[in-house]
Amino acid sequence: MTRYRKGALVIGAGPAGLACALELGKNQVKTTVIEREAQVGGLCRTVVRNGNYYDIGGHRFFSKNKEVNELWHDVLKDDILYVKRKSRIYYRSKYYHYPLRLLNVVQNLGLCNSLLCVGSYAWSLLKKPGDDKTFEGWVINRFGARLYKIFFKTYTEKVWGIPCKKLSSDWAVQRIQGMSMKRAILDAVFKNQSRKTKSFIKNFLYPMYGPGQFCQKLQKFTEQFGVDYRCETDVISIHHNHNRVTHVYARQKDSRMSEYHADIFFSSIPISVLLERFDPKPPKEVMDSVSQLNFRSFLVVNLVLNKENIFDDNWIYIHEPKVRVARIQNYKNWSHYMVKDLTKTTLGMEYFVNENDDVWSMTDADLINQALGELQGLNLCPRDKYLEGFVIRVPKVYPIYDEFYQEHLNKIKEYLSRFKNLQVMGRCGMFRYDNSDHAILTGLFAARNFFESHYDLWAVNTEKEYHEELGPYNKDVNGDR
Numbered sequence: 279m280t281r282y283r284k285g286a287l288v289i290g291a292g293p294a295g296l297a298c299a300l301e302l303g304k305n306q307v308k309t310t311v312i313e314r315e316a317q318v319g320g321l322c323r324t325v326v327r328n329g330n331y332y333d334i335g336g337h338r339f340f341s342k343n344k345e346v347n348e349l350w351h352d353v354l355k356d357d358i359l360y361v362k363r364k365s366r367i368y369y370r371s372k373y374y375h376y377p378l379r380l381l382n383v384v385q386n387l388g389l390c391n392s393l394l395c396v397g398s399y400a401w402s403l404l405k406k407p408g409d410d411k412t413f414e415g416w417v418i419n420r421f422g423a424r425l426y427k428i429f430f431k432t433y434t435e436k437v438w439g440i441p442c443k444k445l446s447s448d449w450a451v452q453r454i455q456g457m458s459m460k461r462a463i464l465d466a467v468f469k470n471q472s473r474k475t476k477s478f479i480k481n482f483l484y485p486m487y488g489p490g491q492f493c494q495k496l497q498k499f500t501e502q503f504g505v506d507y508r509c510e511t512d513v514i515s516i517h518h519n520h521n522r523v524t525h526v527y528a529r530q531k532d533s534r535m536s537e538y539h540a541d542i543f544f545s546s547i548p549i550s551v552l553l554e555r556f557d558p559k560p561p562k563e564v565m566d567s568v569s570q571l572n573f574r575s576f577l578v579v580n581l582v583l584n585k586e587n588i589f590d591d592n593w594i595y596i597h598e599p600k601v602r603v604a605r606i607q608n609y610k611n612w613s614h615y616m617v618k619d620l621t622k623t624t625l626g627m628e629y630f631v632n633e634n635d636d637v638w639s640m641t642d643a644d645l646i647n648q649a650l651g652e653l654q655g656l657n658l659c660p661r662d663k664y665l666e667g668f669v670i671r672v673p674k675v676y677p678i679y680d681e682f683y684q685e686h687l688n689k690i691k692e693y694l695s696r697f698k699n700l701q702v703m704g705r706c707g708m709f710r711y712d713n714s715d716h717a718i719l720t721g722l723f724a725a726r727n728f729f730e731s732h733y734d735l736w737a738v739n740t741e742k743e744y745h746e747e748l749g750p751y752n753k754d755v756n757g758d759r
């Protein structure tokens with residue numbers, strides 16, 4: 279077994295791990311990054327297959343945070359595109375523009391149904407019939423039961439795999455807060471540009487060759503500061519003593535084991551996996567909470583089709599309950615550089631799944647077959663246009679905000695706070711359903727905490743518009759979620 283001793287050890291080379299390594303490297307801390315996959319980037323990686331580029335689900339770059347925007351530009355320089363968003367919702371054989379357009383909604387729903395939606399909205403405003411703690415109740419109270427059924431229920435249940443009444447409204451608050459019927463109508467009528475919610479972002483940045491290009495450039499940049507990357511290396515146990523992490527064991531692809539010692543440790547791997555790999559194990563009550571944190575997994579069937587134009591959206595949300603696919607990405611509409619031959623189209627058919635459920639367990643050939651059948655059923659492309667395809671499965675990507683997650687997360691946070699030389703960061707590392715800008719910020723701040731800063735990573739909230747004016751991230755500023 280090989281032993282390494284370095285100043286800092288970063289587990290996971292997604293945006294959080296890379297940002298953390300950047301800050302450590304720039305400050306001359308000897309840093310090793312351990313990554314399970316063959317390439318860096320995590321959920322933000324771009325996979326290249328036969329000259330075509332595929333994301334793990336399309337990744338828009340947008341942030342209200344100045345530092346993150348500057349980092350994207352500094353790293354990518356001229357390799358960054360400014361993309362105009364086009365996306366629609368497909369539901370019961372009709373396309374709805376998203377963000378919604380009043381005329382298009384009325385045309386699709388019909389006058390009678392549209393009036394019933396208005397009535398149900400008015401009723402909800404008056405009576406507030408929903409339970410505001412659940413996703414279902416929160417949305418019904420703000421949009422009415424009819425619109426909830428059309429625009430929220432089927433898609434949300436596809437994404438999370440649980441009934442909307444079992445989902446905490448935290449997710450709605452985080453993602454669709456600021457969206458309201460009044461604003462939707464005003465925006466639809468007056469084409470108002472001042473969108474406030476993430477779901478409404480109309481333009482976004484996108485690297486020419488996908489988000490993985492940013493991650494790989496950032497890796498190269500940090501290597502100039504001596505950061506050492508160990509890819510295809512899986513951390514299998516995290517050892518601790520007297521509330522200090524002492525070392526980790528990691529297995530390489532060739533099964534050889536290595537032992538990594540460090541003064542300080544940073545982790546962006548799913549928080550429950552981290553604690554399951556603790557040695558000795560955390561107390562039973564902590565492990566009970568760990569077992570109650572659930573993640574949704576993700577699977578994307580990537581296809582090359584012998585058809586030049588299939589649709590001109592960047593992606594389409596498939597609310598249609600008859601098919602399992604939830605979203606379809608069309609990569610040439612994100613960036614032409616993503617596709618080798620522009621007379622062909624590459625699509626990413628996205629499925630939200632549970633690890634080892636019926637879809638996850640299907641063979642790749644069956645998944646491709648199912649995806650082609652669904653594409654044809656949606657009248658998007660006949661199956662005989664199929665040229666090639668492959669499947670990417672990613673476990674544990676969506677932290678599920680169910681009714682009890684906060685209670686369990688609090689117990690885990692309390693336990694982890696005892697470890698003064700370990701910081702968790704990033705999306706699944708902190709069980710936060712958040713974007714790459716959040717991951718980057720938590721990575722940067724985690725590293726800065728090593729140099730005597732006192733950032734409360736749990737309080738990082740990229741939704742706050744003017745972070746720099748609010749001062750350091752502490753509980754008083756953004757509130758602890």
Ligand SMILES: Cc1cc2nc3c(=O)[nH]c(=O)nc-3n(C[C@H](O)[C@H](O)[C@H](O)COP(=O)(O)OP(=O)(O)OC[C@H]3O[C@@H](n4cnc5c(N)ncnc54)[C@H](O)[C@@H]3O)c2cc1C
Nearest residue numbers: 290292293294314320321335337338513704705713714717
């Ligand atoms: C379908 C989808 C669409 C998205 N769209 C957007 C978008 O449009 N815009 C946006 O900004 N964000 C988007 N995101 C979110 C974005 O991908 C994440 O916020 C970001 O990647 C989180 O970064 P991270 O470093 O925290 O975690 P990750 O990217 O998950 O990185 C964690 C890393 O840890 C590694 N790892 C795990 N276990 C081990 C182990 N045992 N040993 C060693 N390494 C390990 C993993 O391989 C991974 O590389 C999307 C995510 C998904 C799933």
